[in-house]
Amino acid sequence: MKLFEITTEKLSVDEVVARLADPAIGAISVFVGVVRGDTEGRKVRYLEYEAYPEMAEGMLRQIGDEIQARWKTIHKVSIVHRVGRLEVGEISVVIALSAAHRPELFDALHYAIDRLKEIVPIWKKEVWTDGSEWRSER
């Protein structure tokens, strides 16, 4: 089972969490990204995500490596991002981290989503009722 994946399939939080199953762990932290229905007052019809999948999966794996180098208690990392057309309310990304105990899970989770938005080659086009635009926080 892949821990780092770009997929066109609908995402399930339970399914991603299950990828971390291991008797050694006692806690899991999860970030779930969801398609929001408006940006800066404009109504979003849907989002179109595009990836450079071969590189994006490698960069997701790199984020996992960075986390495990920095926070030694993190047992496993899984990041799954969906691409294609996503409707309002659908899940775009699930990030799940596991550890024996909880202390470092939250900092590491925060790092994972910030890093994803910074380096992973995935693009988002917002499609409104009156136009569209490729959006970035960079």
Added chain:
Amino acid sequence: MKVKAKFFAAMREALDRTEMEIELPSGATVQQLVNLIAEQYPVLRSYLDSTLVAVNRKYALPQTELHDGDEVAFVPPVGGG
């Protein structure tokens, strides 16, 4: 030598192509490829300043030397999450 250039998102739409083969003098760098693209595809010029370049799926520097058969991707500002 030849490299395979790949384009995504706004750049892909502006160019109306996802990839193309580009002939370069041997020993050419990423910067030389960017200059060539700017010259031959004016429609991409406005994107190039904010675009990173990845060679064989890793981010590269302007001075990175290219080799025959390299896969060179133009990465406009990303927006995952």
